[in-house]
Amino acid sequence: MMKEVVTSIIFFALAFGFVSLTETQVITMEKYIPVMIFLILVSIITLLLFKDVTINYFKNLNWKRSLILISSSLLVHFLVSYVVINFFPRPEWPFSSKGASFLLMNNYYVWAKPLDVFVQQLFILLLVLRLSKFGLSLKNITILFMFGFGLIHIFQIFKTDLIIGLTFTVGAIVSSFIYPYMILKKNNGFAYNFMIHLLMYNIASILAYTLY
Numbered sequence: 001m002m003k004e005v006v007t008s009i010i011f012f013a014l015a016f017g018f019v020s021l022t023e024t025q026v027i028t029m030e031k032y033i034p035v036m037i038f039l040i041l042v043s044i045i046t047l048l049l050f051k052d053v054t055i056n057y058f059k060n061l062n063w064k065r066s067l068i069l070i071s072s073s074l075l076v077h078f079l080v081s082y083v084v085i086n087f088f089p090r091p092e093w094p095f096s097s098k099g100a101s102f103l104l105m106n107n108y109y110v111w112a113k114p115l116d117v118f119v120q121q122l123f124i125l126l127l128v129l130r131l132s133k134f135g136l137s138l139k140n141i142t143i144l145f146m147f148g149f150g151l152i153h154i155f156q157i158f159k160t161d162l163i164i165g166l167t168f169t170v171g172a173i174v175s176s177f178i179y180p181y182m183i184l185k186k187n188n189g190f191a192y193n194f195m196i197h198l199l200m201y202n203i204a205s206i207l208a209y210t211l212y
Contacts, residue, residue: 004134009144012127019119029101029108039115046122053129054122057190066191073195074114080202081110084209091212095161102205103164109205117197121179125190128183138184145176164208171200 019042023035047054085105093103101109131141149172157165178196182189 005131005136008127008130008134009148012123013148016120016123019116019123023112023116029104029106029112032106032108032112035108035112036115039112039119042119043115043122046119046126050126053126057125057129060187061190062188066188069188069191069195073198077114077198077202078110080206081105084205085110088209091209093212100156100164102201103208105205105209109201113201114198117194117201121190121194121197124179124193125183128180132184138180141180141184142177145180146173149173149176163211164204167204167207171204175200 019039023029023038027034027038029035090105101113128141131144132138136144150169153168153172154165156168175197179193182192182196186192
């Protein structure tokens with residue numbers, strides 16, 4: 001069992017890193033339409049490669065409620081983006097804002113970020129379901145996510161500043177308690193996670209544009 005668990009975690013980390021680096025460093029955030037196409041292709045390929053897992057999960061969803069949740073979160077995202085871009089003065093950041101799309105509030109953030117969140121949540125869904133299948137309890141899965149997500153996001157401290165970096169890290173740790181629980185214990189957990197994940201970025205953008 002341990003071998004399967006380690007393999008799943010390594011595969012998740014590699015897939016997550018590949019997608020993140022490709023969209024932000026290879027294609028780059030300036031080319032948001034190619035990024036969107038790339039993320040759509042990643043979503044389709046992932047769903048097809050792991051259809052034995054995804055079909056069983058998604059067929060049990062309340063699709064009406066899931067569509068309402070996702071549509072509502074997208075509406076909030078576009079509304080927040082519009083308000084921040086058009087009515088909030090752009091701060092003079094004391095650091096480079098290149099590495100954080102919600103600071104740039106560019107087309108990538110507005111249009112591609114929801115797809116990026118969808119892909120991340122798809123990877124999270126697959127990892128949680130596989131770890132659960134291999135016998136890990138919700139508590140153990142949460143601990144793994146807490147350390148993994150915390151370590152990944154703590155590097156934001158070096159990319160931005162202490163406040164934003166710590167906010168990202170704390171948000172990631174809190175999410176580690178939410179995402180696995182929603183997937184394993186709640187119907188429409190994937191939709192709730194998508195909504196929460198995107199909302200956290202929206203809140204971060206508002207705070208960044210009001211506090212700096």
